[in-house]
Amino acid sequence: MKISLILLVSTFLMMLNCEKPKEEKTINTYIDEPHSYAKPNEAVITHLNLNLNVNFEKQIVSGIATYDIQNNNASEIILDTKYLDITDVQVDGESTSFTMGKMDETLGQPLMISIDEDTKQIAITYNTTDKTEALQWLNPQQTADKTHPFLFTQGQAILTRTWIPIQDSPQIRITYDATVKVPSELMAVMSAENPKEKTEDGIYHFKMKQPIPAYLIALAVGDIEYKAVSERTGVYAEKSVLDKAHAEFSDMDKMVTAAENLYGTYNWEQFDVIVLPPSFPFGGMENPRLTFATPTVIAGDKSLTTLIAHELAHSWSGNLVTNATWNDFWLNEGFTVYFEIRIMEALYGKERANMLALISRQDLEDELESLKDSPNDTKLKLNLKGRNPDDGMSSIAYEKGYLFLRTLEEKVGREKFDAFLKSYFKKNAFSTTNTEDFIKYLNTNLLEKNNITFNTDEWIYQPGVPDNAVTVQSDAFENVENTLKKFIETNNIDVAATNQWTPQEWVHFIRNFPKDITIDQMQKLDETFDFSNSTNSYITMVWYEQSILNGYHGHNVDAKIEQFLTAVGRRWYVTTLFKAFKNSDRVDEALVIYKKARPNYHSVTVKSVDELLNYP
């Protein structure tokens, strides 16, 4: 049975209504929220109905958002907006005046609407503007098939307010339905029950009946098709990508089964993936029922599908049990990395899992190094008040979060740990939790119960990595390191030793080049393994990084790096390469490329690279 917090609260409120109506306002369900203007303890949205038109010529989404609300005797309801053009507001069917508060560069503007205690519904008519940060409008040249335009949204962390007026806090869960009109040659899909074929009139109806936070509302529109992998899993992509994506993700159903065997039922019925054009800023975004994914994970050999396991894991950690505020982001991501690696272990064995754990550890060490001047940002629990929540989306939440949970697992034993996690997901399903509640739950249900002491507070509230962090061993990676060492010493590469290497082993090999590797050695490796032309985007990315850092210019690699940076908008890849330019005192070259690439990037990638390169 699934009962949301809001339903429980509403039942409670109804009870209070009958008995002691005066005390309603003393109920505090929602905790302090640094990144939303909404005051949900006073008036909160519970259901959204969207009626939207997507206009590619004007690059505007316009329409009406109608909300069911729950009113705790408030005289006003406040929604978050940013760069929206609000043209009309109705309260229970009648137009009313509204107030827009002061504009804040990060948070946007509060939209304040007068209501009375009987108000059940509000409706807002609006248009998006050319400043919207969630939407990316792509021209045909920026797509795979190059014949039709494309649109996608990215809501996390606080961008949904730039395309829908909403109470944009992860604590506030709503159900939604939508009617979306798009040009008839295109298909629309959302984080909801989705169509499998195009309609003739370009009108699509959606329903999301499980309550979700605003950042998980998502829309993509393009010339896409659907191909099922199994009854409950499948792929959406442009025509020229569909078969490749389908083959790449053919283990999706096995992943769902493996995940369910670990931590309980998959609660969202359908698990589909849409492969977006290459400007998509993330590896993937866990929009419920429909993960949004970068095409750079299609390697031809399923080697990068860890990403799918990651987004699937979010169906529990993040989507089912959501971080209360962005200060608790590690609850979303640390758990998800842990769960993702467990899924990969279930499917492909311990050695693969250990490789992933070691790559995670190296990512963590790199991040700790890059944050050495801001140690507070290396704590799991953050304080992002007054900052953009995007600032907290570093590897710390992911990889330090993972290391904490993995260390905890080794301390208490897998069996107990799995039972604990399963009960944690079940208890908090379709609800929100924060760091403090998690610690309490951990103490009561795992540590005290089993008489175990653990330095949880040090892990969560202190910078860096505690001494008791578990060390992971990988024989495969040890072999890689030995092969590399021998090559550096002798200039002879043992090709036979590399024959069976997975892309993860290649990535480990390349990332661990010593600082004094010579240009000749780089040249030799490129001649032998053709890294500059690898079809695996992860290998290419780390090779390009090393080429930049070591001043390697062979095999036309500079042109390839430029080509890569102008075609791909995945933030992790792009910032890694621009950072390498910066660390090699080659910012001028980086800026020349960035000026060409920038129009192709989504706003979240633009923001990161602007900051990195001090642009403009």
Ligand SMILES: [Zn+2]
């Ligand atoms: Zn994630």
